[in-house]
Amino acid sequence: MSNGSKVSTGREPLIRIVKREYNNKLIPGLIRAGALILSIIAGGLFIWAMGFNPFEAYKSIIRGALVGSARDPMSSIRSTIDIFVPLCVTALGLSCAFKMKFWNIGGEGQIIMGGVFATFFALNYPQIPRPLMLLIMLIAGAVGGALMALIPALFKVKFGTNETLFTLMLNYIAIYIVKYLIAGPWQRTPGFASIGKLDKNTYLYEINRQNIGWIAVIIVVLFVYFYLYKTKSGYEVSVVGESQATARYAGMNIRKIIIKTMLISGAICGIVGMIKVSSNHTLTEGIGGGVGFAAITVAWLSQLNPFIIPIVSAIISILQKGSTVMQMNMGISSYAADVLQGIILFCFLGSEFFVRYSLVFNLRIKEAK
């Protein structure tokens, strides 16, 4: 029956991929720390290859992000915090939707609409006293973001539309709405697409010349943690995210949960828009500035953990602020700074593979003659 010829047998593979199973949290932590170190080394090699001193470059980043000028030592930290707050709060907002496996890519648009709603009150009712004005703007911002998030949520539960595309497209609609407003009804000086400076009583309060936007970070971190892990609604979000079939089986109203969660997610992003308007003292078409997208990366790098999100946001903000300074001081092109960021992200995302799987090298090759 068998023709007796040699059967083709492959050699033992050199490397095999095996799924990891462990119970302690130390190993993943070590792997991620290793990724950070690796990314610093790889980034350093890159800078060195371009003909710069990597140590100088890193020093320049750290100093640029954290150490200001002699006259105003806090100036750098202030601008780093201004990058950090929107990024962190947006990531927290998105993580609520992501926990439900609802791919809210519309953070950008939700920020913009939050800013637009807040600006509406700032422009039209400048006579309102400052504390009340800020409260109204805050609520308006939250409502603006929530409404923007409500649209894809409604279409999802009614028609089963794909939320990824839907939220992504809405970003562009939001950008065009701002463009229209600042060049149309809200234009200050004819010929300039700008609404000009807002009235003083729409500005955020400042402590030590630092606006109080960071308070939002603390409140939102606690809120998101409490909401997702301690409330019934948060429990429902986790179940829906894991398996809609199970949620239905448990008698959950999935539509309601999706809408509720998206309202919260959008409201948090909308608050970012308000903070932006209130700290920039104006509304521009660049109000989102890509934060809605960068926050997606932050949320996933933090594995949606509301306490890790501030840490990752801080690292990214330091890198962003610091690299602009590095650019100026050392004359390294701004694209090089982007490459550096790319290397860090690559190492971090790549490390997730090693967190989940390990490679087994075949040490038995010699044995098998």
Add this chain to the structure above:
Amino acid sequence: MTNTTYAIELKNICKNFGSVAANKNVSLNVKYGEILALLGENGSGKTTLMNMLSGIYHPDSGEIWIDGKHTVINSPKDSFKLKIGMIHQHFKLVDVFTAAENIIMGTEGFVGSSKKAAEKIKEIADGFGFSIDPNKKVYDMSVGEKQTVEIIKVLYRGARILILDEPTAVLTPQETEKLFKVLDNMRKDGCAIIIITHKLNEVMAISDRVTVLRKGETVATVDTKTTDIRKLTELMVGRPVELKIDRPETERSAEPMFFVKDLCVRNEEDVFALKNVSFELYGGEILGVAGVAGSGQRELCETIAGLMQAESGEITYKGENILHKSPAEIIDLGISMSFIPEDRLGMGLVASMDIADNMLLKSYKKSKGLVINRKPSRELAEKLVKRLEIVTPSIKTPVSRLSGGNVQKVLIGREIESNPNILITAYPVRGLDINSSFTIYNLLNEQKAKGVAVLYIGEDLDVILELCDRVMVLCHGEVMGIVDPRKVTKEDIGLMMLGNKLEKEGGAENE
């Protein structure tokens, strides 16, 4: 090749998944012209072992010898070249293709020359005694026919070593018999066959030798002629086991608790999954539901639980039609469904959550306020772990890390703790070892004694016949009859499963 060389010889195979040893020094062999039964409880490593032969996994250590040669199998393609053919539990066929198209797909000569292929298929079918219509589309086929296509597919590609993974799980007794005849013909033709199963009577009926695995290790290899079911069970479990399932006589309620009348349900493909299904369920009884997989069992469960919309009919509970109630309202009525689909964790449990959080799934709404109170669920989890002997590092372990049996215990335990009036349980012992299965049977009997109406959807006819008070047989979504399991044989039920209606409707039902 001479007959003294083994078709397959495994020597000291070890395979670990993380810290878990799935196979530990497993050795077995099978000759051409022989059927070897690979017997073991679930989780004993049978499937892992076979996956190494088909190139899906790679052993950590140990040797695989095929036709007397030391070989390394890196991929299913390698395994193919070695003339090993595996028939999986879940068929891998293209629905819209015909039998012949499925069989020749992916082989040389796939394009053109279909006439030649049809001849070859016919030759194989006639040679081994298959009955097959090469031009029938797969979606028109019964489960048994699909399996036939799978088997011919591997034979067409020249397989001489066949591995069948629980081939009879989806077959009626009649289809099983047919399959065994075919396997016998293959054996006579000189094929080497490994059949994985945990049904002991089938082992006795078909195999020449039996290799028993327990907890990943080979316990023994025995000649089928010299052994019996009792001995095999002892080898499999590791100690003597009482194989009789209890059916305590209980007082059943005078009036039915629950009526289903003329229930018609269309499934996702808009085909009738249930057609005029009517039955009554009394308190204090276990009503078994038998049927070939896909006869409407899932739809029945989901319709009762409010997850699926019925087209017409009635489901009456306490004088109220519950047909258009939401799942939440039905849960509040005390109708509890522990439905375990094929992937076990798909519905009913949240895989990434721990046992305690899974306890919350149906009860979290009852606690007052916005905040969730996790204390009762933790206590309940502790209690269940102790009472049902759930093996877990702690109640904080995600249920996805538990073995199948323990997952089932978590699920059924939670449902029973909710003090249901009606308990619907589908395949509660699927994937469970004998010991755990008996724990589940006892739990169900306990519920029955408490006056709960239990609907038991099962796949093992032997179990249904021993455990249930009445048995309803479904075929293509229709009720073929409701019988008294004490008065019918397995073959009677098998005929009904194939679509033969009980002649005297309900004759055996009322004693």
